[in-house]
Amino acid sequence: MIFLFACALPGPLSAQDNYEIQVYGAETVAPKTTMLELHSNFTADGSKALPNSPYDADGMYPTNHAQHETVEITQGLTNWSEVGFYIFTSSRSGQGIQWVGDHIRPRVRVPDSWHWPLGVSLSTEIGYQRRDFSTDTWTWEIRPIVDKQIGRWYFAVNPALERSFHGESVPHGVEFSPSAKISYDFTKVITGGLEYYAAYGSLGDFDNLHNQQQQFFPSIDLNVSPNWEINFGVGVGPTASTDHLIVKAIVGRRFDWSGHHKKGESESLQ
Amino acid sequence: MNRREFLAGGSAAAASSLIASQNRTWAQQGPADVTLTIAPLHLEIAPGKTVHTIAYNGSVPGPLIRWPEGKPIAIDVFNRSSDPDIVHWHGLWIPSDMDGSMEEGSPMISPQGRQRYSFTPRPSGFRWYHSHAYAGHNLKKGGYTGQFGCFYIEPKDNAGHYDQEQFLTLHDWNPSMTGADDASMDVSYDAATINGKMLGAGEPIRVRQGQRVLFHILNASATLTHWLACSGHTMRVVAMDGNPVPVQKSVEAIRLGPAERIDAIIEMTQPGIWVFGETRDELRKAGMGIVLEYADQTGDPRWVAPPETQWDYSQFARAEKSAAPEVRIPLVFRSKFTGHGDFDHWTINGKSYPKTDIVSLQKGKRHRLIMQNQSTDDHPVHLHRHTFEVISLDGKLMSGLKKDVVVVKAKGTAEVDFVASNPGMTLFHCHQQSHMDFGFMMLFRYA
Numbered sequence: 001m002i003f004l005f006a007c008a009l010p011g012p013l014s015a016q017d018n019y020e021i022q023v024y025g026a027e028t029v030a031p032k033t034t035m036l037e038l039h040s041n042f043t044a045d046g047s048k049a050l051p052n053s054p055y056d057a058d059g060m061y062p063t064n065h066a067q068h069e070t071v072e073i074t075q076g077l078t079n080w081s082e083v084g085f086y087i088f089t090s091s092r093s094g095q096g097i098q099w100v101g102d103h104i105r106p107r108v109r110v111p112d113s114w115h116w117p118l119g120v121s122l123s124t125e126i127g128y129q130r131r132d133f134s135t136d137t138w139t140w141e142i143r144p145i146v147d148k149q150i151g152r153w154y155f156a157v158n159p160a161l162e163r164s165f166h167g168e169s170v171p172h173g174v175e176f177s178p179s180a181k182i183s184y185d186f187t188k189v190i191t192g193g194l195e196y197y198a199a200y201g202s203l204g205d206f207d208n209l210h211n212q213q214q215q216f217f218p219s220i221d222l223n224v225s226p227n228w229e230i231n232f233g234v235g236v237g238p239t240a241s242t243d244h245l246i247v248k249a250i251v252g253r254r255f256d257w258s259g260h261h262k263k264g265e266s267e268s269l270q
Numbered sequence: 271m272n273r274r275e276f277l278a279g280g281s282a283a284a285a286s287s288l289i290a291s292q293n294r295t296w297a298q299q300g301p302a303d304v305t306l307t308i309a310p311l312h313l314e315i316a317p318g319k320t321v322h323t324i325a326y327n328g329s330v331p332g333p334l335i336r337w338p339e340g341k342p343i344a345i346d347v348f349n350r351s352s353d354p355d356i357v358h359w360h361g362l363w364i365p366s367d368m369d370g371s372m373e374e375g376s377p378m379i380s381p382q383g384r385q386r387y388s389f390t391p392r393p394s395g396f397r398w399y400h401s402h403a404y405a406g407h408n409l410k411k412g413g414y415t416g417q418f419g420c421f422y423i424e425p426k427d428n429a430g431h432y433d434q435e436q437f438l439t440l441h442d443w444n445p446s447m448t449g450a451d452d453a454s455m456d457v458s459y460d461a462a463t464i465n466g467k468m469l470g471a472g473e474p475i476r477v478r479q480g481q482r483v484l485f486h487i488l489n490a491s492a493t494l495t496h497w498l499a500c501s502g503h504t505m506r507v508v509a510m511d512g513n514p515v516p517v518q519k520s521v522e523a524i525r526l527g528p529a530e531r532i533d534a535i536i537e538m539t540q541p542g543i544w545v546f547g548e549t550r551d552e553l554r555k556a557g558m559g560i561v562l563e564y565a566d567q568t569g570d571p572r573w574v575a576p577p578e579t580q581w582d583y584s585q586f587a588r589a590e591k592s593a594a595p596e597v598r599i600p601l602v603f604r605s606k607f608t609g610h611g612d613f614d615h616w617t618i619n620g621k622s623y624p625k626t627d628i629v630s631l632q633k634g635k636r637h638r639l640i641m642q643n644q645s646t647d648d649h650p651v652h653l654h655r656h657t658f659e660v661i662s663l664d665g666k667l668m669s670g671l672k673k674d675v676v677v678v679k680a681k682g683t684a685e686v687d688f689v690a691s692n693p694g695m696t697l698f699h700c701h702q703q704s705h706m707d708f709g710f711m712m713l714f715r716y717a
Contacts (some may be wrong), residue, residue: 027449030515079339112446112448112458113444113460114448115444148611149449149455149609149610149611150609150610150611150612151608151609151611151612152608152609152610152612153609153611154610154611185607185609185611187607188454188607223610
């Protein structure tokens with residue numbers, strides 16, 4: 001099993017919503033199985049409030065020293081589809097715990113039976129986030145996902161396209177927000193990698209580098225059990241529009257409701 | 271002429287000379303009793319569903335070979351495929367150069383080549399034959415193909431009491447590498463068949479009420495263990511791997527690791543149309559099943575799941591302790607991680623084949639293989655050219671159960687005894703193709 005499925009959602013559009021920082025793998029959650037994940041992200045160096053204001057220059061709560069907790073619940077539907085649901089929260093000194101918004105994310109993939117040489121999947125995500133946390137409140141994303149595991153190496157690319165339906169980015173049309181991951185299995189348990197997240201701006205009219213979001217996350221995946229997914233990373237954002245330092249962690253637990261044993265397992269006949 | 275052309279020309283000339291020489295030799299050998307032709311096959315396993323494979327004589331399974339015990343047989347094998355191949359005669363006590371394992375010294379059969387196998391089949395019982403070619407990452411070769419067939423050696427005195435005899439061969443198709451629960455890659459399949467047909471696609475087994483039907487069941491899957499049950503009926507296990515069991519017992523379901531065989535008698539006492547199939551829904555839906563049809567009965571085939579069962583070899587063995595061995599051979603099985611995107615590699619006593627130690631056997635002596643499986647996979651281990659007696663499994667003592675394949679459970683132990691009575695190189699390996707191809711093999715040599 002590829003445990004790296006991990007996945008990604010850099011903030012929609014030009015907003016910096018560091019809630020789910022993950023590069024998606026093509027694998028989907030198996031039917032009759034639920035994946036429960038907690039994404040914990042702390043922005044050590046992010047946007048700051050304007051003088052005498054609780055908001056930053058974009059009119060949002062600042063991200064500096066904000067703790068974002070996101071609950072992701074993904075239910076496998078078939079052996080080629082799943083649906084995910086997100087609850088985003090933020091806590092910061094003086095603001096308490098705040099509900100940020102929710103997203104829903106159906107996803108399909110190329111079934112194993114097609115025997116494609118690459119893992120290929122397509123995710124779409126729609127949701128709402130409060131204006132206090134994003135310049136765009138209703139957004140939609142479509143995310144092609146391609147990945148491949150070769151021996152100890154793993155590669156994933158998510159060339160995501162995003163669209164705002166309500167907010168400042170509506171005039172920008174479709175924006176390009178790719179992410180990618182490369183990793184290497186040092187041992188059966190420890191996988192080290194580098195994740196990349198970006199928001200380039202409108203398709204055909206990219207922002208200049210200064211205004212683009214660019215983040216690099218050296219990361220570690222711990223493959224301690226088929227039922228657990230654990231990922232840590234420290235992200236550096238070198239451009240002015242990016243939070244400069246973020247620490248992220250993902251802990252996921254898989255719940256199998258099928259009652260089935262592994263295919264081919266010999267212990268039991270059912 | 272460059273070196274490549276020189277080598278190609280030289281090879282062609284050598285091959286031509288070899289074929290001419292072989293033709294002369296074959297003319298002197300006389301006609302074969304059985305002929306097998308290895309060739310590509312488009313096999314329709316269900317209406318509209320075809321698998322592209324390699325098979326013997328254009329059918330899956332290959333032809334049933336029934337042969338009297340003790341009578342010499344000559345089998346000609348023609349290779350009309352594009353790769354070298356080899357046929358292993360599984361469970362027979364025959365010489366190394368006829369056994370069909372290149373590791374023991376049997377020759378590979380080159381494309382367009384042919385090979386005569388001559389031996390005296392023994393012991394009696396349900397044996398089989400199959401490709402013993404290396405597949406590695408190419409899941410269209412070796413045990414993944416349709417190259418298998420049943421070989422029944424008729425006993426001199428047939429003690430069976432039955433009205434009908436059926437051979438069932440289980441196989442899985444369209445293999446691919448997929449992620450496994452143990453974090454490495456494993457082989458999974460799209461389809462499964464019994465006798466080359468998915469459930470409902472082939473001819474049913476036709477029976478009459480009151481008949482006793484003897485089933486010879488072979489798991490010819492390259493890697494998967496299978497559970498089978500005959501809805502509404504119990505199965506009386508009378509032999510395992512072709513050898514009569516000391517304790518016959520009726521069970522609701524049987525388990526077969528890759529390469530294992532079970533002979534079971536079913537008394538036809540429940541008129542109806544039934545499914546004889548895999549107990550796990552997903553595998554039965556993938557096709558592993560066959561319809562059992564009583565005469566004068568109509569309706570849709572009915573599946574009745576058997577109760578939860580734990581497989582226990584010891585129920586078919588005697589409980590008393592077996593004789594002590596003269597030589598003990600400890601074997602420790604481990605996996606070696608090579609990345610989440612690849613098959614594990616395997617070691618026996620810390621080494622992978624071909625670097626595994628060669629164990630020395632002493633002719634005439636009773637040897638005990640003391641196996642400790644420290645991996646998280648089950649291993650159906652097979653000893654070529656000999657039959658062993660299962661002595662203990664996970665510490666549970668038993669005797670009298672004779673086999674040539676035994677499943678050593680993940681994190682489990684097993685002990686088997688055999689008498690070194692068939693000199694020559696002898697291969698020992700896990701019968702999961704993806705395990706044997708990646709190191710899980712070892713040679714025994716007579717001192």
